[in-house]
Amino acid sequence: MTIILTGGCQCGAVRYRATGEIGFPHLCHCRMCQKAAGSYFMPLGGVKWENFSFTRGEPAWFHSSETVRRGFCVQCGTPLFYDGGSDHISITLGSLDAPQGVRPALQTNLAHKMFWFGALDGLPHDAGMDMTPDEEKKVAASSRQHPDHDTESWPPEEREARS
Template identity: 65%
Template sequence: MTAEADRSGGCQCGAVRYRAKGELGYPHLCHCRMCQKAAGNYFMPLAGVMRSDFTFTRGAPKWFQSSDLVRRGFCGDCGTPLFYDIPEADFINITLGSLDNPDAVKPVMQSNTGRKMSWFHALDGLPLEPQPETPERENTIAASNHQHPDHDTQHWPLGETS
């Protein structure tokens, strides 16, 4: 379990925001094919929070029933995967990448490794891009960034008052 008093998170566009209090249980990387497809990635990092410690602070997700047992919550506006939910359980799993501070939660386990990419062990040996972003490009991206910041905002997008 990973303890922190209060964590916030949400989607890329800011339409769906949430707060998770207390401990995050079983932070792990799931390599199953269903999580790969839901994330559009090679794995999905997840951790559980008790429903009694979880609230939406803005908007609500759309849901996809990915199996008879599980539904997955995502932002209906930008598509960010946010939740892995077993409706009758007393907890909900959040995607760790949707946290405002994902670096604060270190996975403690991997699951469904039968679908783990066979070449993951070689990632640290890949060459790094030789040139970092130029300051001009970084400034252009920053000036036109429509992504919600990694903290709660009273209004979003900025400038809106409702």
């Protein structure tokens, strides 16, 4: 059975498809990935270029160094890809439609990892900050986020009319 993974940016302007397993799923803690993700680390995994295609739009590219370019959606800013010039492209694992299906197997660049990560599971949970079911419905009804599956077109016509 062939594995087919799809994903894309938050607004749906860029969509992609990868065939086969994601290789080298990892968390990169380097400072460049931290800045590119706007987070403490970036989850990445690779797929060979021959098994990868864009199904809607194309990303913009930022050359973060002489050897690396990073793909992102020019419409919504979602970081999507890391291209180090090899035979594969690395996908940001959070941009997959089903990110829970690809579990990171290792970490890289630990010199830049936040020293307090080990304590995160011990942080208290403030349930009062969680969305209620009614709040979730209200957000979902007005969301401009692309759903976690391919669509024939995006955004839906009724949303375009409101813009």
